Amino acid sequence: MARILITSALPYINGIKHLGNLIGSQLPADLYARYNRGRGNEVMFLCATDEHGTPAELAAAKANQPVADYCADMQKVQTDIANRFGLSFDHFGRSSSPQNHKLTQHFASKLADAGLITEVADRQVYSNADGRFLPDRYVEGTCPNCGYDGARGDQCEECTKQLDPTDLINPRSTISGSTDLEVRETKHLFLRQSAMRDQLDQWIDSKSDWPILTTSIAKKWLHDGDGLQDRGITRDLDWGVPVKKGDADWPGMEGKVFYVWFDAPIEYIACANEWAEANGKSDADWERWWRTDKGADDVKYVQFMGKDNVPFHTLSFPATILGSGEPWKLVDHLKSFNYLNYDGGQFSTSKGRGVFMDQALEILPADYWRWWLLSHAPESSDSEFTWENFQQSVNKDLADVLGNFVSRITKFCRSKFGEAIPEGGEYGEQEQALIAELTTRIRAYEGHMEAMEIRKSAQELRAIWVAGNEYLQSAAPWSTFKSDPEKAATQVRMGLNLIRLYAVLSAPFIPTATASMLSAMDTLNTSWPDDVAEALNALQVGHEFSVPEVLFAKITDDQREEWQQRFSGVRD
Numbered sequence: 001m002a003r004i005l006i007t008s009a010l011p012y013i014n015g016i017k018h019l020g021n022l023i024g025s026q027l028p029a030d031l032y033a034r035y036n037r038g039r040g041n042e043v044m045f046l047c048a049t050d051e052h053g054t055p056a057e058l059a060a061a062k063a064n065q066p067v068a069d070y071c072a073d074m075q076k077v078q079t080d081i082a083n084r085f086g087l088s089f090d091h092f093g094r095s096s097s098p099q100n101h102k103l104t105q106h107f108a109s110k111l112a113d114a115g116l117i118t119e120v121a122d123r124q125v126y127s128n129a130d131g132r133f134l135p136d137r138y139v140e141g142t143c144p145n146c147g148y149d150g151a152r153g154d155q156c157e158e159c160t161k162q163l164d165p166t167d168l169i170n171p172r173s174t175i176s177g178s179t180d181l182e183v184r185e186t187k188h189l190f191l192r193q194s195a196m197r198d199q200l201d202q203w204i205d206s207k208s209d210w211p212i213l214t215t216s217i218a219k220k221w222l223h224d225g226d227g228l229q230d231r232g233i234t235r236d237l238d239w240g241v242p243v244k245k246g247d248a249d250w251p252g253m254e255g256k257v258f259y260v261w262f263d264a265p266i267e268y269i270a271c272a273n274e275w276a277e278a279n280g281k282s283d284a285d286w287e288r289w290w291r292t293d294k295g296a297d298d299v300k301y302v303q304f305m306g307k308d309n310v311p312f313h314t315l316s317f318p319a320t321i322l323g324s325g326e327p328w329k330l331v332d333h334l335k336s337f338n339y340l341n342y343d344g345g346q347f348s349t350s351k352g353r354g355v356f357m358d359q360a361l362e363i364l365p366a367d368y369w370r371w372w373l374l375s376h377a378p379e380s381s382d383s384e385f386t387w388e389n390f391q392q393s394v395n396k397d398l399a400d401v402l403g404n405f406v407s408r409i410t411k412f413c414r415s416k417f418g419e420a421i422p423e424g425g426e427y428g429e430q431e432q433a434l435i436a437e438l439t440t441r442i443r444a445y446e447g448h449m450e451a452m453e454i455r456k457s458a459q460e461l462r463a464i465w466v467a468g469n470e471y472l473q474s475a476a477p478w479s480t481f482k483s484d485p486e487k488a489a490t491q492v493r494m495g496l497n498l499i500r501l502y503a504v505l506s507a508p509f510i511p512t513a514t515a516s517m518l519s520a521m522d523t524l525n526t527s528w529p530d531d532v533a534e535a536l537n538a539l540q541v542g543h544e545f546s547v548p549e550v551l552f553a554k555i556t557d558d559q560r561e562e563w564q565q566r567f568s569g570v571r572d
């Protein structure tokens with residue numbers, strides 16, 4: 001039995017995630033977790049909300065809430081939606097947890113001991129009225145380039161010029177509106193990533209099986225221009241992990257917090273600690289997943305994320321781990337995704353453009369979305385969600401192929417033989433041919449799943465469903481029944497066993513439908529079909545079943561048009 005540690009990129013806390021976020025990280029991670037559990041492997045699947053940084057403070061201010069309350073509320077909302085999408089995390093934690101505070105401060109102290117942290121003096125805008133430094137987005141003023149008076153400290157949205165807060169004319173605080181601002185010297189900590197360039201380069205070179213998307217992004221950051229740059233890891237904010245060296249104060253860093261990109265990946269580790277505490281486990285129980293000196297030697301660690309997160313996961317986080325000099329687990333495989341776009345444009349949380357997870361579930365159950373998103377995952381290039389394609393794929397794959405198969409065979413059996421597996425003879429030539437085809441296809445499916453080739457896995461699964469349909473079409477028990485009822489009974493026995501087989505194989509993609517199929521077949525047998533012939537004899541003569549409700553309803557043209565209309569604008 002293999003041990004697989006899986007993490008999904010942490011969803012940021014500033015709102016409900018859209019379908020792009022879902023397919024770019026959490027959903028494929030869930031697919032892989034469910035598949036590995038199905039194969040009998042030991043899985044630890046972790047995710048958490050990413051809660052620190054300016055956007056969280058701004059979202060809280062907009063919602064008129066203290067930032068800690070805002071994050072606590074939004075974390076509950078995200079947890080609930082994740083559950084309803086069937087995301088099977090072992091733990092869904094929080095980057096603001098006490099465990100992560102402690103671990104982040106621990107890593108900073110180890111990096112400082114190793115000489116990998118330097119202090120750099122910087123000049124920043126300080127607001128006397130607010131009693132704090134103002135990061136980029138907290139300063140607004142007139143653009144020196146075009147005269148627009150709502151320019152932000154990082155950029156003018158009108159003429160797109162990149163700005164520094166000190167460039168703005170008549171700057172004001174976006175917190176209080178105060179213009180009583182001055183430029184002050186402040187110090188920040190930098191992680192000396194440049195000192196680790198060769199070590200990181202060699203480590204990446206050793207990963208021959210990573211997707212090109214992953215390694216090409218890492219290599220670009222390592223070598224383009226002046227090469228890998230040192231990175232500021234502190235900010236002048238209230239909300240975050242206070243800058244400390246382990247338990248000790250860090251002179252000169254009072255009132256500062258670690259930058260969100262330093263503490264967020266450390267939460268992957270801290271989350272396991274949260275899992276242990278939430279479940280009455282010991283430190284040894286979570287450390288055996290993360291410490292190679294405490295049992296994590298045989299763990300395979302896989303990360304899932306969208307392409308914009310790759311630099312931080314291939315360089316910054318490994319720099320933190322390698323630089324600490326401690327035996328923490330490094331990622332073994334990093335699966336990254338291109339972007340899913342929405343109807344000719346981009347999904348956007350800040351603009352409210354696209355379909356968001358809560359809205360998706362208002363109109364259709366999770367399986368419909370899971371199937372479309374996974375079978376169209378943006379692996380080799382960006383892909384696009386269109387309502388036409390969604391309708392077509394749901395109607396064809398789920399309703400016509402899988403749903404129809406289940407409905408036809410169960411109803412036919414009920415009408416001719418009753419609701420139990422009928423007596424019949426041995427499987428004949430046609431059935432043996434089907435078993436041979438399914439064996440080849442299931443082995444291919446396993447290969448694609450293990451390689452995390454999501455689209456190919458979906459295609460193979462669909463081909464497995466189609467094979468059953470074609471068998472049924474050519475065996476035609478409804479005709480056979482007239483001349484040879486015993487042979488028809490054998491064909492029906494095959495068909496009903498196929499339903500159980502499909503339930504087991506499809507569970508990673510469409511867990512709710514799987515549960516319905518298993519419950520209709522009245523079986524708890526979810527064993528993986530290592531031997532397909534054996535798997536197709538699992539339900540024996542006399543075993544009772546029931547005809548399930550319609551598994552997948554077709555999407556009508558009216559519905560499609562209504563949704564197209566409803567989701568064409570922006571959410572408020």
Ligand SMILES: Nc1ncnc2c1ncn2[C@@H]1O[C@H](COP(=O)(O)OP(=O)(O)OP(=O)(O)O)[C@@H](O)[C@H]1O
Pocket residue numbers: 009010011012013017018019020021022023024025304305306307308309337338339340341347348349350
């Ligand atoms: N359109 C998209 N398609 C695929 N993955 C995406 C898309 N947008 C974001 N992601 C990924 O979703 C994951 C969660 O991202 P996060 O919550 O930080 O949102 P984000 O990157 O700020 O995007 P947005 O502002 O559009 O919500 C990340 O791994 C990110 O790379």
Ligand SMILES: [Zn+2]
Pocket residue numbers: 143144145146147148151156157158159160161
């Ligand atoms: Zn401008």
